[in-house]
Amino acid sequence: EIVLTQSPGTLSLSPGEGATLSCRASQSVSNTYLAWYQQRPGQAPRLLIFATSFRATGIPDRFSGSGSGTDFTLTISRLEPEDFAVYYCQQYGYSPLYTFGQGTTLE
Amino acid sequence: EVRLVESGGGLVQPGGSLRLSCAASGFTFNSDWMHWVRQAPGKGLVWVSRINSDGVTTTYADSVNGRFTISRDNAKNTLYLQMNSLRVEDTAVYFCAREGRGGSHDFWGQGTLVTVSS
Numbered sequence: 001e002i003v004l005t006q007s008p009g010t011l012s013l014s015p016g017e018g019a020t021l022s023c024r025a026s027q028s029v030s031n032t033y034l035a036w037y038q039q040r041p042g043q044a045p046r047l048l049i050f051a052t053s054f055r056a057t058g059i060p061d062r063f064s065g066s067g068s069g070t071d072f073t074l075t076i077s078r079l080e081p082e083d084f085a086v087y088y089c090q091q092y093g094y095s096p097l098y099t100f101g102q103g104t105t106l107e
Numbered sequence: 108e109v110r111l112v113e114s115g116g117g118l119v120q121p122g123g124s125l126r127l128s129c130a131a132s133g134f135t136f137n138s139d140w141m142h143w144v145r146q147a148p149g150k151g152l153v154w155v156s157r158i159n160s161d162g163v164t165t166t167y168a169d170s171v172n173g174r175f176t177i178s179r180d181n182a183k184n185t186l187y188l189q190m191n192s193l194r195v196e197d198t199a200v201y202f203c204a205r206e207g208r209g210g211s212h213d214f215w216g217q218g219t220l221v222t223v224s225s
Contacts, residue, residue: 035211037152044202044215045144045152051209088152092210096168098142098154 002027002094004101006087011106019076021104023089028069033092036065036074039103040085048087049074076106109133109214111203116219123193123223129186129203129216137161137181140206143188145199146218153199156188157206171197193223 003026013019023034036049047056049065052072062077076083089101115127129141143155156167156177165177176189186203200218207213 033210035209037212039152044217045212046215047207047211047213050207050211050213054208056207056211056213090152090211096154097157097166098144098210100152100154103151 002099004089004091004099006089006101006104008104011104013079015079015081017079019079019106021074021087023072023101025070025091027094029091031068034072035090037088038085111214111216113203113216113219116221118222119193120225121195121223124191125221127188127201127219131184136184141186142204142206142212144202144204147199195223198223
């Protein structure tokens with residue numbers, strides 16, 4: 001069973017700063033099948049990045065994804081107030097078929 | 108505009124049943140795989156089930172396999188989740204989501220809360 005471990009659990013930053021969020025998989029994940037989501041309080045998740053590095057429609061270019069194998073990163077440059085939320089990585093393919101990390105809270 | 112609207116949540120006793128619905132609009136529903144994902148209060152996201160575009164192929168998480176049934180009515184642009192033998196640990200907000208590229212979920216509904224309690 002694959003496990004996605006996100007770090008840090010909580011990241012405390014200020015608007016205008018940059019953020020680096022990590023997602024480590026217990027087994028190698030295909031770049032094609034790694035995604036990132038943002039979830040604001042009381043809202044549904046929103047897809048930010050698919051296939052490791054491709055921004056979803058309407059996502060600002062201050063969000064970028066990178067990585068390969070077992071180590072993936074979501075980078076947010078120049079934090080805006082609306083970026084403070086919980087972020088999840090997700091893989092597809094291993095058992096469980098779709099697995100989410102436990103989340104990183106950006107506060 | 109893609110829109111997914113869940114309904115059917117509520118309070119149910121352990122061992123009871125509930126059927127969730129997800130009304131879809133703004134895209135060609137019968138072309139896309141659809142999913143249910145849940146989130147227990149204060150917890151993270153957990154994938155529950157998926158169904159292919161014509162409703163023939165379904166897959167479930169181990170935790171719900173044999174108790175939940177996903178289905179769809181493409182004529183009504185609606186996704187369903189029949190939940191039987193509900194347990195306290197099934198308490199969560201249930202989201203429907205469309206499958207996007209690379210196994211991602213590109214559009215989500217606002218969720219419906221299911222509470223299993225005596």
